[in-house]
Amino acid sequence: MNGFFDIPSDLQHSWLGLIGLHLREALLPVLAGLVAALPIAQLCVRFRWLYPPVLGVTTVLYAIPSLAFFVVLIDYTGQSELTVMIPLAVYSLVVLVPAIVDGVRSVPQETLAAATAMGIGPVRRYLQVQLPIAAPAILAGLRVATVSSISLVSVGALIGNQGALGNLLADAMFYHRPVLAVNSVVTTAVLAILVDALLVLVRVLLTPWMPRGTGRRRKAAARPEPSALALKDAPR
Amino acid sequence: MNVLNFVNAFFSDSAHWHGYDGIPQRLLEHIQYSLTALAIAAAIGLPVGLLTGHTGRGGNVLAFVATAARALPSFGLLVLMFVLLGLGLLPVMIPLVVLAVPPILVTTYEAVRSVDPSPVDAARGMGMSEPRILFQVEVPVALPLILSGLRSAAIQIVSTATIAAYVSLGGLGRYIVDGLYQRDYEKVVGGATLVAVLALATLTVFWAVSRTAVSPGVRRSA
8 A cells, every 4th residue: 555656645646647747837937937038038149238137137036945935926826836837937037048148149150140141131040040059058058947947846845735746745744654755756856857858859859960979079168067057147 | 015014024023033033043054054065065076076077087977967966856855864864964964965066066077177278288298297287277277167166056055955944944944934834924035035135145255255266367368
């Protein structure tokens, strides 16, 4: 009865159901963050003076602990999934804006000039030249945002059982069944690694021109550590 | 503004400034947890990062370890350790260190790796020993990036140390967790403000350190 996959009935879900819930609560915010980050980053690229203040604001937002964020939001959105998803979307935004800005800025001036000379307009140039070249940097940011989002959903367990797989942790304490906590941690970690691997695959598919396998040295030079990248330049 | 009212009420209540549950006491606990975790994480991450960065070997293993460590949920790890080990500082330190090691490790590795090879070759040509090359040529040049890795680790530790309160330890998270269960939003918002301020203070400390520790020549080129 006390097996690894036996989920207490108060969670109203099977193990697979919890995984589905977890993925929804983790991935929708990242998507929302990406949708919001693209125009913000584009504005920051366009108007250089805008970038430092935006970076300052996002750094302050990033410094707010997720638990505090959740709890303060209860006042407005109740103990719902939305309360968990809003902070995660904000964190994703904070990670993605610098990643996209750095990615788009790293497009060589000659490439842009060539595109303009070929008669490509600004919108098409952004969609067909800048975004694809920035894709590796954007996906590096997406990987960080996704993995941290998947791991942070668990904290939602504290606010009225909205933590999906994290709810197992509360139950592990209530019923004193450590195996539930092991299940929660292992499942969440494996989920994060699988989604991360999926994003790597997406990058490989999206950037067929990038050297594979042998390009280790170039990769190291082209891609700074994304989590450092997210907070780079912050205190200036 | 609702939130601002809460902040004002929390900080103007003199009951929050004294005793066992007072702001100074909780702040001290929070700083103590954070500094201990950062020190342990740096003691693990810096030497390994410097060594792998200098030799240029083990980068793939390192990236794999860092990704795996990042995938572990801190909150889950905290509760698991608490259930397994009971109340104490160790169940809090393990998740915080696991959280902080990857940014320090990977950034240090990348920082040393990406140092311009020509001064390193020049130093080697002058007959400098490998440790001297590492500490007198590579580290000074890589310092801004190394510090940024330590900084992002420190910020994450400070904001994650709040969850220690869930397993009945102290720190600023105490206000947030207690406030949540008591439906006392004044406390929650007050605690959140304190943590955010502490995180910003951490940023300021790192800014000051990088102003004093980074060589002016490196700073200008960066």
